[in-house]
Amino acid sequence: MKVKDVVEKLNLTVFGGEAGLDREIKGGYVSDLLSDVMGSTDEGTLWVTLQSHRNVVGIAALKDLAGVIIVKGFVPNTETLEDSDREGVPLLGTSMETFEVAGLLYRMLADDAELPG
Amino acid sequence: MKFEFDIADGDFAKAGTSSSQVKHILKQLNVDTKIIKKTTVAIYEAEVNVVAHAVGGGKLLADINLERIVVEVADLGPGIADIPQAMVEGFSTASPEVISMGFGAGMGLPNMRKNADKLEIISGVDEGTRVVITNYI
Ligand SMILES: Nc1ncnc2c1ncn2[C@@H]1O[C@H](COP(=O)(O)OP(=O)(O)OP(=O)(O)O)[C@@H](O)[C@H]1O
Ligand SMILES: [Mg+2]
Numbered sequence A: 001m002k003v004k005d006v007v008e009k010l011n012l013t014v015f016g017g018e019a020g021l022d023r024e025i026k027g028g029y030v031s032d033l034l035s036d037v038m039g040s041t042d043e044g045t046l047w048v049t050l051q052s053h054r055n056v057v058g059i060a061a062l063k064d065l066a067g068v069i070i071v072k073g074f075v076p077n078t079e080t081l082e083d084s085d086r087e088g089v090p091l092l093g094t095s096m097e098t099f100e101v102a103g104l105l106y107r108m109l110a111d112d113a114e115l116p117g
Numbered sequence B: 001m002k003f004e005f006d007i008a009d010g011d012f013a014k015a016g017t018s019s020s021q022v023k024h025i026l027k028q029l030n031v032d033t034k035i036i037k038k039t040t041v042a043i044y045e046a047e048v049n050v051v052a053h054a055v056g057g058g059k060l061l062a063d064i065n066l067e068r069i070v071v072e073v074a075d076l077g078p079g080i081a082d083i084p085q086a087m088v089e090g091f092s093t094a095s096p097e098v099i100s101m102g103f104g105a106g107m108g109l110p111n112m113r114k115n116a117d118k119l120e121i122i123s124g125v126d127e128g129t130r131v132v133i134t135n136y137i
Helices: A003-009 A034-040 A054-062 A078-087 A098-112 B017-028 B033-053 B083-087 B096-100 B108-115
Strands: A013-016 A027-030 A045-049 A067-070 A091-093 B002-007 B058-064 B068-075 B118-122 B130-136
Touching: A003 A091, A003 A098, A013 A078, A027 A098, A034 A054, A034 B033, A034 B108, A045 A054, A045 A098, A054 A067, A054 A078, A054 B017, A054 B033, A078 A091, B002 B017, B002 B033, B017 B033, B017 B058, B033 B058, B033 B068, B033 B108, B033 B130, B083 B108, B083 B118, B108 B118, B108 B130
Parallel strands: A027 A045, A045 A067, A067 A091
Antiparallel strands: A013 A091, B002 B058, B058 B068, B068 B130, B118 B130
């Protein structure tokens, strides 16, 4: 499943990093602790968080993540958007809470991989 | 090959830029992706620690040859009083402001240990901190 499929199905806002929308998603990760994300994610991961500052894009780029979903309607500032455009890291937004978006995403990715459940 | 980058004092907006440059250099040198990945994690954590915990900024020195990557991240203090305690996962002295950004989980040094073949930390109260990360190619 590609990032753009998730954008469409979950009706996400695309704040920036459109160049990365065609990327394949290999998994998901939920955390608001940046060193936890740094240590525990691998490339192609879609990261769900309520953090919306520049270091989020910095980490997503360094770790080659597939993109970031910012929850609860938080909006990143202009510098953060510019970073995501420059790095081609999709920065996405939703008014949903983490629990809801993670649940939906889990189902979509599990279906995609034809996992039981 | 040697490269040197400045780490700005308390400037979270720029935190990670030195690590990003080293990552690009390693990519250009066609270093194995696994080694690039672990080195990037380790040096990012060292860089962010300078921004979050040190006063007066610091420097990142990368020394790369065919056998290994050595990255030294150094600052001017205030230093670490008890290094074994600082290495414990969950230990942090981060300020509330740093914590509100999602840093300060006390996972940076454990991440460094996991992602470095060799990790040296030289520090003391009112001294600078020097972190030396070595990864073999
Ligand atoms: N360069 C440094 N100068 C002074 N103190 C440091 C430095 N690096 C680490 N420390 C001390 O060691 C503690 C643990 O560092 P560590 O990187 O593991 O966690 P953290 O930076 O607090 O949180 P996280 O890395 O999870 O965002 C810090 O809270 C700080 O007290
Ligand atoms: Mg740290």
